[in-house]
Amino acid sequence: MGDNVLLEVKNLRTYFFLDEGVVKAVDGVNFKIEKGKTFGVVGESGCGKSITAQSILRILPPRGEIVEGEIIFYRDDGSVDLVKLDPKGQEIRDIRGKEVAMVFQEPMTALAPVYTIGDQIIEAILLHQNVTKEQARKIAIDLLGRVGIPKPEERVDAYPFELSGGMRQRAMIAMAISSNPSLLIADEPTTALDVTIQAQILDLIKNLQKEMGMATMLITHNMGVIAEMADDVAVMYLGKIVESGPVNEIFYNPKHPYTVALLKSIPKVGKKVKGRLESIEGMVPDPYNLPTGCRFHPRCPSYVEGTCDKAEPPEIEITTGHKVSCFLYGGR
Amino acid sequence: MAGYVIRRFLSLIPLLFILSIVVFIIIELPPGDFLTVYIEQLKSSGVLISEEEIARLVKQYALDKPLHIRYITWIKNIILHGDFGRSFRWNRPVVELIKERVALSAVISLFSIVFVWIIGVSIGIYSAVKQYSMFDYIFTFIGFIGVSIPGFLLALLIIWFAYTKFDIYISGLFSQQFVDAPWSLAKVLDMLKRIWVPVIIIAVSGIAGNIRTMRANLLDELRKQYVTVARAKGLSETRLLIKYPIRIAVNPMISTIGWTLPAIFSGESLASIILNLPTIGPLLMQALLAQDMYLAGSLILIMGALTLVGTLISDILLAWADPRIRYGNTGGK
Ligand SMILES: Nc1ncnc2c1ncn2[C@@H]1O[C@H](COP(=O)(O)OP(=O)(O)OP(=O)(O)O)[C@@H](O)[C@H]1O
Ligand SMILES: [Mg+2]
Numbered sequence: 266m267g268d269n270v271l272l273e274v275k276n277l278r279t280y281f282f283l284d285e286g287v288v289k290a291v292d293g294v295n296f297k298i299e300k301g302k303t304f305g306v307v308g309e310s311g312c313g314k315s316i317t318a319q320s321i322l323r324i325l326p327p328r329g330e331i332v333e334g335e336i337i338f339y340r341d342d343g344s345v346d347l348v349k350l351d352p353k354g355q356e357i358r359d360i361r362g363k364e365v366a367m368v369f370q371e372p373m374t375a376l377a378p379v380y381t382i383g384d385q386i387i388e389a390i391l392l393h394q395n396v397t398k399e400q401a402r403k404i405a406i407d408l409l410g411r412v413g414i415p416k417p418e419e420r421v422d423a424y425p426f427e428l429s430g431g432m433r434q435r436a437m438i439a440m441a442i443s444s445n446p447s448l449l450i451a452d453e454p455t456t457a458l459d460v461t462i463q464a465q466i467l468d469l470i471k472n473l474q475k476e477m478g479m480a481t482m483l484i485t486h487n488m489g490v491i492a493e494m495a496d497d498v499a500v501m502y503l504g505k506i507v508e509s510g511p512v513n514e515i516f517y518n519p520k521h522p523y524t525v526a527l528l529k530s531i532p533k534v535g536k537k538v539k540g541r542l543e544s545i546e547g548m549v550p551d552p553y554n555l556p557t558g559c560r561f562h563p564r565c566p567s568y569v570e571g572t573c574d575k576a577e578p579p580e581i582e583i584t585t586g587h588k589v590s591c592f593l594y595g596g597r
Numbered sequence: 598m599a600g601y602v603i604r605r606f607l608s609l610i611p612l613l614f615i616l617s618i619v620v621f622i623i624i625e626l627p628p629g630d631f632l633t634v635y636i637e638q639l640k641s642s643g644v645l646i647s648e649e650e651i652a653r654l655v656k657q658y659a660l661d662k663p664l665h666i667r668y669i670t671w672i673k674n675i676i677l678h679g680d681f682g683r684s685f686r687w688n689r690p691v692v693e694l695i696k697e698r699v700a701l702s703a704v705i706s707l708f709s710i711v712f713v714w715i716i717g718v719s720i721g722i723y724s725a726v727k728q729y730s731m732f733d734y735i736f737t738f739i740g741f742i743g744v745s746i747p748g749f750l751l752a753l754l755i756i757w758f759a760y761t762k763f764d765i766y767i768s769g770l771f772s773q774q775f776v777d778a779p780w781s782l783a784k785v786l787d788m789l790k791r792i793w794v795p796v797i798i799i800a801v802s803g804i805a806g807n808i809r810t811m812r813a814n815l816l817d818e819l820r821k822q823y824v825t826v827a828r829a830k831g832l833s834e835t836r837l838l839i840k841y842p843i844r845i846a847v848n849p850m851i852s853t854i855g856w857t858l859p860a861i862f863s864g865e866s867l868a869s870i871i872l873n874l875p876t877i878g879p880l881l882m883q884a885l886l887a888q889d890m891y892l893a894g895s896l897i898l899i900m901g902a903l904t905l906v907g908t909l910i911s912d913i914l915l916a917w918a919d920p921r922i923r924y925g926n927t928g929g930k
Pocket of ligand 2: 314315316452453
């Protein structure tokens with residue numbers, strides 16, 4: 266770690282202030298992303314993965330607010346706390362799309378229907394690079410070729426609805442990498458795609474990452490994807506990271522009962538594939554009324570009455586870089 | 598695109614044909630042909646009409662011929678000579694009556710349409726972008742009231758208010774001395790002084806409607822992923838809003854632009870009747886009441902044709918604005 270850190274998130278809390286109450290979507294999250302590495306974030310739907318990512322870029326939906334924490338982005342010429350920037354200001358806008366780019370979950374709706382994909386990619390290029398329109402168009406065509414879109418000179422003028430989901434996601438990736446970002450945030454980039462295309466897109470991201478030396482924050486609910494792609498992993502549950510560490514530690518030495526349950530839910534060859542993480546008992550609790558103590562205790566097989574429901578477990582470092590928040594490993 | 602425009606144009610022909618048949622039936626509906634009624638009317642007022650004159654009219658409108666010949670003569674007169682027949686109530690050619698009023702209808706309507714679009718759409722955009730703000734709450738409420746109050750009620754309220762509070766009687770488009778005066782600068786100025794009352798009355802419900810539609814459309818669009826994507830690119834908020842969600846939210850409203858065409862022609866009828874405006878709307882009502890069928894039929898024919906043409910214009914505009922429609926892909930793959 267140390268000098269190689271690209272992004273450091275400290276005690277991030279992002280809440281939604283709604284009429285129905287406060288949703289603590291992200292509630293005290295800490296992690297670091299190293300240069301050139303893949304940082305995987307995994308967890309069930311609604312645990313705050315996307316909101317964490319959107320907090321970094323400061324593109325939260327209305328009523329979402331960062332109430333506490335720091336997001337330090339390290340560059341060669343110093344660091345900047347993204348939380349301190351004005352979300353509509355020039356400074357964060359220069360970072361968006363240029364130094365930190367994002368690929369989204371829904372390729373079907375991520376591109377505006379009334380402009381060609383070329384138009385939307387060229388727009389991103391012109392925004393961050395000092396080139397003419399003609400040059401930007403050439404760059405866009407080149408990018409489309411690099412992400413594996415056949416006949417890029419023609420497809421550059423295609424409208425999103427003329428492309429398949431997989432092709433749209435490739436176009437999105439082309440747009441995201443257009444200005445050589447140092448961090449690519451991929452928020453479930455393959456969830457909406459067919460299985461065969463999922464693998465292709467993941468391969469594409471992996472290769473581009475190698476070529477360009479960018480770091481990736483890969484968000485998914487699929488442990489299999491994590492195993493294939495990630496260097497480091499954070500497991501999220503209801504707005505908190507319950508366990509994090511190098512990918513091998515998480516897979517071969519999981520500590521948190523939630524991580525263990527997630528790993529059990531990976532579909533094995535020959536076994537019938539069920540829905541998302543279905544083997545975990547119980548429902549994700551109501552976001553307005555989070556459980557007291559450890560948030561996982563109502564579903565936890567190792568629940569200790571009087572402990573887990575009373576206090577929040579502290580974060581404990583098991584081995585170097587492998588951290589877990591669970592009373593089973595101390596802190597009682 | 599060219600193919601689409603041509604296809605739509607061709608589809609207009611059968612529609613116009615059907616419209617003309619329907620209108621012709623309406624004209625023929627009352628018992629007795631218009632000439633008999635016309636002669637009766639002249640007789641009762643003591644004027645005698647010559648045999649030659651009757652014969653000329655019978656020939657002109659093919660009144661002695663069977664139905665289909667009458668239809669052909671009627672439509673030929675309209676298309677070739679711009680002759681819509683005579684209004685027996687006014688005892689003048691229908692065309693003259695329409696010409697007299699259409700300019701005023703258009704002026705009032707155009708004024709209100711400009712208001713409706715500029716004010717309605719801007720407030721709608723601002724409300725959506727600043728959702729949950731005080732501004733949004735206030736205009737959502739006003740919009741709600743605006744669409745719920747019928748134009749005629751608003752017209753009555755304003756007349757009553759102006760009369761009781763300021764002792765002004767708002768009626769008609771001109772002061773007494775100008776009603777029958779020929780057009781002059783003074784008459785135009787006089788009209789401009791009075792025109793805002795009908796314009797506001799007619800515009801209120803339109804503005805309210807546009808606020809609601811624009812706000813709802815834009816709120817839908819603002820939630821879409823592509824807005825976040827555009828933001829994540831580093832676009833400034835204003836550029837982003839104009840280029841993406843606003844541009845797309847306006848599309849469905851384009852399809853209503855065409856319908857304003859007949860409205861420009863007729864003016865808002867109810868409010869015009871109450872305010873006693875010399876526009877087309879009240880003319881149609883009077884014609885229907887008096888069974889003045891050539892006049893009524895002509896007005897319906899023109900408004901129907903304008904609706905068809907307006908829809909065509911809307912469709913072409915929409916296709917021009919939205920590639921999904923231009924490419925014949927309405928559902929999305
Ligand atoms: N626009 C919003 N308004 C209110 N609450 C929101 C909004 N977006 C997210 N939330 C809440 O924040 C929490 C975290 O949401 P988030 O989108 O980060 O989940 P996620 O982990 O990305 O889930 P998924 O796997 O379904 O994408 C959820 O409880 C959700 O209800
Ligand atoms: Mg998500």
